[in-house]
Amino acid sequence: MLLISCPNCGPRDETEFHYGGQAHVAYPESPDALTDRQWAEYLFYRDNTKGAFAERWVHSTGCRQWFNMLRDTVSYDIQAIYKMGEPRPDVNTTAATTPEGAKK
Amino acid sequence: MSADHLPEHPDFLWRNPEPKSSYDAVIVGGGGHGLATAYFLAKNHGMTNIAVLEKGWLAGGNMARNTTIIRSNYLWDESAAIYEHALKLWEILPEELEYDFLFSQRGVMNLAHTLGDVRESVRRVGANKLNGVDAEWLDPQQVKELCPILNISDNIRYPVMGATYQPRAGIAKHDHVAWAFARKCDELGVDIIQNCEVTGFLKEGNRVVGVKTSQGTIHTEKVGLAAAGHSSVLAEMAGFRLPIQSHPLQALVSELHEPVHPTVVMSNHVHVYVSQAHKGELVMGAGVDSYNGYGQRGSFHVIEHQMAAAVELFPIFARAHVLRTWGGIVDTTMDASPIIGTTPVENMFVNCGWGTGGFKGTPAAGLTFAHTIATGAPHELNKPFALERFETGALIDEHGAAAVAH
Numbered sequence: 001m002l003l004i005s006c007p008n009c010g011p012r013d014e015t016e017f018h019y020g021g022q023a024h025v026a027y028p029e030s031p032d033a034l035t036d037r038q039w040a041e042y043l044f045y046r047d048n049t050k051g052a053f054a055e056r057w058v059h060s061t062g063c064r065q066w067f068n069m070l071r072d073t074v075s076y077d078i079q080a081i082y083k084m085g086e087p088r089p090d091v092n093t094t095a096a097t098t099p100e101g102a103k104k
Numbered sequence: 105m106s107a108d109h110l111p112e113h114p115d116f117l118w119r120n121p122e123p124k125s126s127y128d129a130v131i132v133g134g135g136g137h138g139l140a141t142a143y144f145l146a147k148n149h150g151m152t153n154i155a156v157l158e159k160g161w162l163a164g165g166n167m168a169r170n171t172t173i174i175r176s177n178y179l180w181d182e183s184a185a186i187y188e189h190a191l192k193l194w195e196i197l198p199e200e201l202e203y204d205f206l207f208s209q210r211g212v213m214n215l216a217h218t219l220g221d222v223r224e225s226v227r228r229v230g231a232n233k234l235n236g237v238d239a240e241w242l243d244p245q246q247v248k249e250l251c252p253i254l255n256i257s258d259n260i261r262y263p264v265m266g267a268t269y270q271p272r273a274g275i276a277k278h279d280h281v282a283w284a285f286a287r288k289c290d291e292l293g294v295d296i297i298q299n300c301e302v303t304g305f306l307k308e309g310n311r312v313v314g315v316k317t318s319q320g321t322i323h324t325e326k327v328g329l330a331a332a333g334h335s336s337v338l339a340e341m342a343g344f345r346l347p348i349q350s351h352p353l354q355a356l357v358s359e360l361h362e363p364v365h366p367t368v369v370m371s372n373h374v375h376v377y378v379s380q381a382h383k384g385e386l387v388m389g390a391g392v393d394s395y396n397g398y399g400q401r402g403s404f405h406v407i408e409h410q411m412a413a414a415v416e417l418f419p420i421f422a423r424a425h426v427l428r429t430w431g432g433i434v435d436t437t438m439d440a441s442p443i444i445g446t447t448p449v450e451n452m453f454v455n456c457g458w459g460t461g462g463f464k465g466t467p468a469a470g471l472t473f474a475h476t477i478a479t480g481a482p483h484e485l486n487k488p489f490a491l492e493r494f495e496t497g498a499l500i501d502e503h504g505a506a507a508v509a510h
Contacts (some may be wrong), residue, residue, distance in 0.1 A: 001403050002395075015405050019394040021349075040495040043439045044347040052324035052400050073350075074398045 007079055008063040020056035022046045023068045024088060049073060054088045118162075118290035119167055122221050123297050126323035127155045128313050129477055132302050132338060133330035134158025135167040136278070136463065137455055138297075139285035140470020141330055141477070145202075146292035146472055147469070148150040149478035153218060154294050155324075157317060159301035163282030166332045169432030170292040171355050171389040173368055175212045175273035178505040179234050182488040183441060184235035190468035191272060197467060203284035210367050212273035215245060215417075217262035224504060225268045232270070239306025240269045251367050253420050258502070260416050262374050275368060275379050275387075278463060285470075298492040305342045311450040312342065321437055327452045328477045330469075332378040333398065333433025335456035338351050344448040346456065347437055347494050351392040353460055354431040358424040360384035365418075374413035374506075386424060388414060392434060392460065393439055434459050439499040440506040445482055452478050454491070461506060 028042055033084040047053065053073050058066045058081055065073045070080040070091055145151040145230045158164075174194055198204050212343035216225045219299040225241065232239035247267045256264045275294035286296055297319065305316030306321065314323040329338050332352045333429045354403065361384050364465060370377035377389045393403050407429060415422045437443065437457040444455045455473040458465055473484035482490060491501055 001405050013405075014403065036497075040347075044494040045345050046347075046349060048346070048350055048396060050334075050337050050350075053396060055395065071395075073396050074396065076399055090187055102462045 002076060002078065004057065004069070006059045006062055006065075006076065007067050007081055007083060008065055009059060012059070012062060016059060016061040017057050020058060020066065023054040023056045052079060052091070056084075057075045106123075110223065117287040118296050119434060120298065121159075121295045123295065123300065123319050123322055123424075125154060126314075127295070128152065128324070129155040129326040129328065131156045131322040131328045131330055132315070133165075133334075134162050134167050134283065134286075134296060135137050136163060136282055136296065136466040137332070137458075137469045137473070138328075138330040139163070139282060140466050141291055141328055141455065141473045142289045142294045142296075142470075143285050143292070143473045144474035145325045145478060146241065146289065146294055149340070150188040151473060151478060152293035156289065156294060156296045156321065157302060157315070158296070158298045159318075160476065161298050162286055162296060163279065166432040166462060167282050169355070169430050170277045170278060171208075171372070171379070171387050172278045172381075172463060173212065173370070173377065173379065173389075174271070174464040175206070175270050175368075176237050176328050176464070177212070177214070177228065177268060177273070178237075178502055179228050179231050179269045180500050180502060181235060182500050183502050183505065184232065184237055186468050186472070186485045186489070187465060188235065188237050190308065190465050193467035193471065194276065195272075197284070201284040203280065203287060203290050205280035206277040207274060208382070209272050209274040210271060210379075211250070211271045212368040212370060213242065213268045213269050214266040215247070215252065215369065215373070216265045218265070218373065222265050222371055223264065228505065232268075238270055238272050240271070242269050243268045246328060250316065251365065251369055251400060251463055252420050253364055254369065255417055255419050262416075264417070267369075273368065273381055281466065290471065302338060302341070305449075305452075306434045307449070308482075309450075310448075312452045318490065325451060326471060326477055329452070329454045329456065330473065332456060332458065333435050335435050335454060339447070339454070340449070342449050342452060346443070346454065346491075348435045348443075348457055349396055350398060350433050351383075351395070352397045352399060352402045352431040353387045353390070353392045354406060354429055355387065356407065356429040357381070357385040357387050357427050358421075359427045361386065367484075369417070371413065374411045374416065374417065376413040376416065378414060385427065386421065392436070398433055400431045400433060402429070418478070434462075436460075438494070440502045441500040442469070442489050443491050444486040445476055445492075447491065459506060468486065 475483035
């Protein structure tokens with residue numbers, strides 16, 4: 001289980017939170033102008049990074065506020081937690097390993 | 105259902121050749137789907153100068169990490185067609201592959217716990233019957249008759265209000281399925297190459313012409329990706345994206361018990377699914393972790409939730425001990441249906457997105473993917489499962505029948 005430091009409430013168990021998928025996916029600026037391909041990209045295509053991944057979480061049973069998190073999807077190491085609207089921080093990622101011990 | 109009916113442990117069922125410098129086709133991923141694809145490429149299309157590349161050991165990924173359930177009671181016509189075709193293949197494959205992998209058609213019940221569940225389940229039984237899939241609606245008493253250890257009392261949090269039942273569904277020994285396919289592939293001349301990780305692709309313009317691997321460069325005319333949870337990692341290497349999110353999905357087994365559980369019981373609503381393995385372990389599946397992950401393990405709280413549901417439904421499990429837990433990486437799509445077809449890269453094909461249901465689809469995935477790789481065009485069964493559906497909007501929304509919420 002992840003121990004997540006809510007920016008408002010402090011460290012809490014993962015079970016208090018809900019996952020919101022990839023962060024920094026902006027609404028289309030001119031929806032009318034999108035092609036079917038661009039709509040598909042917006043609705044269904046998300047990064048599926050193996051390694052450091054910026055994602056959104058909401059503290060559902062606490063302050064109910066959304067925030068962003070930079071997490072390694074192999075080691076599950078939480079590298080940064082930052083506010084909605086802030087740019088993705090430049091964190092030196094630790095060398096994560098797969099369960100087999102191989103460098104990713 | 106006893107240990108003395110288990111097939112012999114295999115000794116050497118396939119060669120371990122060095123990769124050649126070129127093949128007519130290369131399949132990336134030596135799990136059930138990759139092996140089935142290679143088998144049908146050789147058997148149905150006469151393509152025998154082919155290789156299956158596996159970065160770890162044969163069938164050690166999701167093929168070794170599922171709960172072995174086989175059924176075809178899906179809602180939509182497209183899904184019913186492909187999963188039912190798979191089930192029909194399961195019924196003949198032990199003979200065709202000359203290897204008994206203990207396909208046991210002991211039936212699968214999908215429980216209903218709310219009025220909404222009941223309506224949805226009865227609707228699915230109707231849809232199944234229209235599609236020639238065997239299906240029945242059972243009331244709680246009939247549920248109890250089929251699986252006497254189930255608690256059907258109405259004073260639990262989510263009482264059993266009935267179940268759909270597919271008598272032809274069941275389980276198989278997953279390792280033996282993989283070995284059966286691998287053995288036949290090998291007999292047909294397919295090179296199965298283990299410990300061979302794909303590190304990149306060779307392209308001429310937009311056409312793939314080779315694969316870079318940890319065992320050197322392999323030239324090939326066609327590449328089929330069948331790497332489940334790692335499909336989007338491979339796609340990224342090849343220069344395109346897939347609408348896939350990878351999540352850990354975990355399962356567990358108890359120690360051995362006398363035969364107590366004669367069928368397969370699944371519940372979407374309280375979320376647990378249980379069968380008893382041939383040797384006697386209770387095999388239970390849990391949910392996916394909510395977040396993206398490539399670590400082959402799941403969260404403890406997911407198991408806790410699953411155990412609470414299991415003990416309420418099966419009170420006699422309360423004193424069973426968990427022997428082992430494990431996780432696989434499932435490749436989920438937004439409509440909970442697989443992707444089998446062409447990609448934006450010429451001569452590169454993809455079979456992925458089976459999410460939590462890949463094992464049961466193995467033979468049909470192999471058959472249709474082989475057809476697509478050999479002919480460059482979809483088989484009638486995988487046509488609706490093309491990547492283009494995310495653009496056209498012709499989604500196949502199977503969240504209701506997928507059994508694991510994702």
